[in-house]
Amino acid sequence: MVKKRFEDSTCSVARALDEVGDWWSLRIVLLAMYGTRRYVDFQQQLGIARNILCDRLNRLVENEVMRKENVGEHGCRFEYRLTEKGRDLFTVLVALRQWGDRWTPYPGQEPMDMRDKRTGRPVAPVKVCDQDGQALSIRDVLVNQDDTDAVCDAED
Amino acid sequence: MVKKRFEDSTCSVARALDEVGDWWSLRIVLLAMYGTRRYVDFQQQLGIARNILCDRLNRLVENEVMRKENVGEHGCRFEYRLTEKGRDLFTVLVALRQWGDRWTPYPGQEPMDMRDKRTGRPVAPVKVCDQDGQALSIRDVLVNQDDTDAVCDAED
């Protein structure tokens, strides 16, 4: 049984991190988005210990971020694939990748290039917007924590 | 000295996770965005062990996600505040919060309410868009990993 530390938190960021907030899970999801599906391939691409990979994949399956599918011809051979819930981490991962490209550049490496398949043009930086599509920064928002009445003036 | 596991990875997601990818760091940054600045306040709001908090704050300062400021009148009293780099995690955190609200709902709890300070209207779901503001899903993009020539057809 996998221990869940923040499972019961009233903070949805905490609950999200409980499911994918360790060192490996998001990287596994990322590789899955790039097309990796097999245990050995995850293992080799990440250089993760096999038992840990096993644990993380089980955890992701348990939390319905991925599903495990038997693709053996006459026996068992598995593929791990993203569910709708897992695919919905796309935004988070792109935002994180862009942050990494901006703030932790790797000497001599270009930031990864991600493009619209149809138009061939690069993806725009992910932004928080209001309903008219106007970009909002941390200073432009108010957070209303529903149980307390605290209106928290988000700032740095 | 803090060990960095993915520091040298050519993957910017890995490098990003190296800086903020543990169980606590993003939650610390989140609280900082809501206005928390003092060691004890982080400690109480998170219920984190004091030595771990200490380690995480140092790590965040070392990576320039936060800065430590002496605010003592005649001696040392500290505040931890976000840097520009830390503030730029806003998008990632909002995306993660929205994912958590969608996929790990807490029984009897409303998703957190975040609004535009000026208009009072709720923040829109964060999306990956092309340059015209057209939303893109994982299936709509191509990833070009620059060192190999592999064009990876991102999928689930």
Add this chain to the structure above:
DNA sequence: TAATTGAGTTTCAAAATGCAACTCTTTTCG
């Protein structure tokens, strides 16, 4: 000036991680 608060260290136990070797199937290839 004494008591309290802030901001940590230190110590020690418990849990998580990493590594290598070992299993047991399922494919593949001659």
Add this chain to the structure above:
DNA sequence: CGAAAAGAGTTGCATTTTGAAACTCAATTA
């Protein structure tokens, strides 16, 4: 078809990280 190789894990053990509580020591507050 049978042997060898690949896939998908387990198991055991050493190393690291965490967590909890007690202990410092300076700065505020009463």
